[in-house]
Amino acid sequence: LRRCVFQVTSPNYDKYAAARNVNGSIQLCENTHCCVGYYVIMNGQPKVDYLACDSVEKSCPSSVCETHSHFNNRFLRCVCNTDLCNSNIIWTP
Amino acid sequence: LRRCVFQVTSPNYDKYAAARNVNGSIQLCENTHCCVGYYVIMNGQPKVDYLACDSVEKSCPSSVCETHSHFNNRFLRCVCNTDLCNSNIIWTP
């Protein structure tokens, strides 16, 4: 099973409710082989919003976490397909 | 309340289940002022199939029960708006 870094900072989530199959900062993925990272851009820098197994996206062709910006650079998002790959993002401002 | 002749001969009906507000052969209508008569044509003659208050038709402009034939003369049907008016049908073969 894929292992992804798990971290919740968005106030939209109950950290403990969100944490399924989590041990410390590592989540064991049940239904996906994709890890995901969401970041909010604050003062020009990405700040972690949500790192976890990706329950939403069905495809993650890359082994490293290349970010793409969304909604006028308010959010960065990356998906990747190797263990703990969502801990290091590849980001060019 | 309108009073209509009540008679069930069709094997499709449970006579006792069908008889709401019935006393003998007279039905007291709850939701309509129309009486109805349905007849099956057998050997060229109309045979009573179902006489009752008309729960289905919304309009009955006539005071007497003039029949209309349906489905290649297999059925006669009449509706009327006076007490016990469905006991005598007006039928021209």
Added chain:
Amino acid sequence: MQRRLRATRAGPTTGGTVCGLKSLTVSLEKHLLGPQTATINNCRGSCAFPLANANNHAILLHYHIESSSSGGGSSDERAPCCVPVAYEALEVMDWNEHGTYLSIKPDVIARACGCR
């Protein structure tokens, strides 16, 4: 999804009335012994923006078709259509080889419309 999509574009409705319920009375004489007619209604009107009483599928379909055609291409997808989304039953007099019988037919009368 609906909230944000609606907010991204707001303009006057173009072309005809917005999808809604219109009265329609049909004859039942060829199908049933009674009633002779029934007001079953019909849903008519435009499902262009803003889509009346749409759901998430209809909204995404509408945006997909609009973005395909604004990109210079053309879409042959079926666009959202104004259809009934709620019905009522009707009590009728039906018949079979044994004679007449009363029957409750479901989904006969349209009661509300939406873009689907």
Added chain:
Amino acid sequence: MQRRLRATRAGPTTGGTVCGLKSLTVSLEKHLLGPQTATINNCRGSCAFPLANANNHAILLHYHIESSSSGGGSSDERAPCCVPVAYEALEVMDWNEHGTYLSIKPDVIARACGCR
């Protein structure tokens, strides 16, 4: 009602395929953070006789339009339309002013079609 109506006319289907589910993948990038695309499907095809997966309202509407036009007149009624009649939800990543959040959106993916 459906049984008898269907029995009264049986002929070959004319013009195109009968109303049914077709695959359609749309982009969600402008609406949501994820997924990037979703296969929401679409309902396409003819709702002429025999009407696919119709209900009583659609059958009565179809016969009303057909008898109006065969009588020499023309009907401007909306004819039955091929639309989704069953849906599935989709889990998405949405956002608000506080950040991201997971959300289950209802009625996103069409699962069955019918003439309505």
